[in-house]
Amino acid sequence: MNPKPRWLNILDTLTTIFFVVAVLLVFVYAPMERTMGAVQKVFYFHVATAWVGMLGFMVAAVVGVLYLIKGEQKYDIMGLAAIEISLVFFFVAIIMGSIWARPIWNTWWTWDPRLTTATIVELIYAAYLMLRQGIEDPDRRARFGAVYAVLGFLSVPLTFISIRMLRTIHPVVVGNSDPGAEGSFSMSGPMKTAFFFSLFTFSVLFVDLFWHRFRMGKLAAKVEELRLKISA
Amino acid sequence: MKNFRNFIRALTAVVRKDMAAEWRSRELFTAMLVFALLVILIFNFALELDARARASITSGVLWVTFAFAGTLGLNRSMAIEKDRGCLDGLLLAPVDRSAIYFGKAISNLVFMFVVEIVVLPVYSVLYNINLVNPQLLLVIFLGSIGYVAVGTLLSTMAVQARTRDILLPILLFPLVVPVLIAAVKASGGILQDFAWEEIQGWVNLLIVYDVIFIAIAFMFFDFVVEE
Amino acid sequence: MFLQQTTPNTFSYMIAGYAVLAVVLGVYLASFFARFRNLKRDLEVLEEIDQ
Numbered sequence: 480m481n482p483k484p485r486w487l488n489i490l491d492t493l494t495t496i497f498f499v500v501a502v503l504l505v506f507v508y509a510p511m512e513r514t515m516g517a518v519q520k521v522f523y524f525h526v527a528t529a530w531v532g533m534l535g536f537m538v539a540a541v542v543g544v545l546y547l548i549k550g551e552q553k554y555d556i557m558g559l560a561a562i563e564i565s566l567v568f569f570f571v572a573i574i575m576g577s578i579w580a581r582p583i584w585n586t587w588w589t590w591d592p593r594l595t596t597a598t599i600v601e602l603i604y605a606a607y608l609m610l611r612q613g614i615e616d617p618d619r620r621a622r623f624g625a626v627y628a629v630l631g632f633l634s635v636p637l638t639f640i641s642i643r644m645l646r647t648i649h650p651v652v653v654g655n656s657d658p659g660a661e662g663s664f665s666m667s668g669p670m671k672t673a674f675f676f677s678l679f680t681f682s683v684l685f686v687d688l689f690w691h692r693f694r695m696g697k698l699a700a701k702v703e704e705l706r707l708k709i710s711a
Numbered sequence: 712m713k714n715f716r717n718f719i720r721a722l723t724a725v726v727r728k729d730m731a732a733e734w735r736s737r738e739l740f741t742a743m744l745v746f747a748l749l750v751i752l753i754f755n756f757a758l759e760l761d762a763r764a765r766a767s768i769t770s771g772v773l774w775v776t777f778a779f780a781g782t783l784g785l786n787r788s789m790a791i792e793k794d795r796g797c798l799d800g801l802l803l804a805p806v807d808r809s810a811i812y813f814g815k816a817i818s819n820l821v822f823m824f825v826v827e828i829v830v831l832p833v834y835s836v837l838y839n840i841n842l843v844n845p846q847l848l849l850v851i852f853l854g855s856i857g858y859v860a861v862g863t864l865l866s867t868m869a870v871q872a873r874t875r876d877i878l879l880p881i882l883l884f885p886l887v888v889p890v891l892i893a894a895v896k897a898s899g900g901i902l903q904d905f906a907w908e909e910i911q912g913w914v915n916l917l918i919v920y921d922v923i924f925i926a927i928a929f930m931f932f933d934f935v936v937e938e
Numbered sequence: 939m940f941l942q943q944t945t946p947n948t949f950s951y952m953i954a955g956y957a958v959l960a961v962v963l964g965v966y967l968a969s970f971f972a973r974f975r976n977l978k979r980d981l982e983v984l985e986e987i988d989q
Contacts, residue, residue, distance in 0.1 A: 511945065518948035521955035528959070547934055567966045571959050578955040582948045602885040609881055613874035623868050626931045630861075630886060633927060637889040637920060644896075644912070691970070698977045705984040 535565025540632035555621035556696035725814025854894030
């Protein structure tokens with residue numbers, strides 16, 4: 480195992496600092512929203528975690544294509560790393576959203592396009608992990624994983640369009656807002672700062688975790704190789 | 712042109728082989744049909760399908776039935792190939808891999824459609840609701856195409872895994888959600904006598920999904936059977 | 939005074955939301971370290987056997 484790179488140590492420190500700053504911005508700097516109260520603060524990290532979730536799935540689809548073209552093992556390790564991290568963050572995003580929805584929409588859950596699509600996405604990538612677990616041959620596992628990651632990513636917009644044809648109540652805070660959406664609000668300056676800084680922080684956090692996970696994946700591949708060699 | 716003729720010949724050979732094998736054993740068709748009827752029976756108890764509820768939920772019941780029976784057929788049809796070594800034989804044959812994919816997909820589609828054709832009149836009689844309707848048949852046909860297009864690709868992957876029997880539905884269902892939604896909505900609209908304009912959108916969507924899914928599965932099949 | 943909209947007290951929901959974030963990320967990081975450590979140990983053992 481290679482020693483931990485110096486840049487990774489620096490990135491770890493930076494991530495920690497950013498994270499602390501983001502927490503301070505959200506809880507101290509950003510003002511209290513009038514109509515929703517404290518729960519509105521959930522929104523900052525809810526969007527940030529959801530963003531990281533989608534980012535990871537996108538990365539997995541891209542490296543999936545790269546794997547299918549080039550067949551290099553590193554792309555497979557990257558794909559697994561991205562999906563694993565994204566699954567965790569997306570899960571957090573769904574739960575946080577649900578907690579926000581309880582006082583605002585008066586329900587924990589509603590079958591709105593975004594919520595439903597998010598759940599299906601989570602299931603797709605859980606299936607991805609199960610698929611990998613069921614295959615022993617490393618080369619085939621990588622190939623099938625890449626195919627499924629790309630397939631899953633392509634099906635997400637289709638799912639969203641389908642469900643979109645039914646009504647939505649999810650607020651669109653950034654960009655054009657649906658007038659029917661409940662719980663939408665406009666962000667003031669400090670809110671915007673906290674919001675975009677949270678997005679930035681979680682992106683950095685993703686890169687940091689991704690790097691760690693990638694190193695772990697390489698280690699795991701090495702262990703597996705040795706194991707096969709010894710048992711052969 | 713010659714390539715295309717070879718392609719068609721390979722494709723029909725695969726389909727003909729599947730049909731002949733099925734004609735002799737009838738195990739796939741019987742299993743899918745009996746399973747489908749059982750699902751409908753269970754829904755009867757579970758949902759209290761009275762006359763008023765029927766019109767609005769029939770399409771949902773039908774599609775759940777087709778989806779479940781479909782996975783059974785997809786799994787079995789690929790498992791047969793794998794276990795008897797037919798898949799390896801097919802792959803060794805000097806033909807385009809996509810011909811094998813389309814051949815298997817067409818066979819699966821035929822099995823599924825035959826089951827659906829039998830289920831519809833039975834359902835009509837049992838629940839006193841007319842399901843034999845050309846528009847509904849069209850929607851069911853389109854929905855089955857999308858379902859089988861992804862299903863054939865994924866079942867090829869699933870049979871090569873250790874956990875093959877439980878894997879296919881887990882892999883398949885989250886991906887075919889868009890097809891199922893469009894199919895359920897379109898069939899529901901037809902059964903509730905909506906104007907065609909209201910159903911049109913869902914049917915168009917279904918056609919778009921079919922094209923997309925066939926194209927994707929066609930592109931990826933090579934990677935799934937590579938050795 | 940009376941026209942002013944009252945802000946609902948949703949403080950507990952905010953705490954719940956961030957508690958979920960902290961717990962899930964904490965568990966993930968813990969499992970991360972555990973897996974990393976196990977892999978390193980496995981590698982050492984396997985390398986020993988290999989020689």
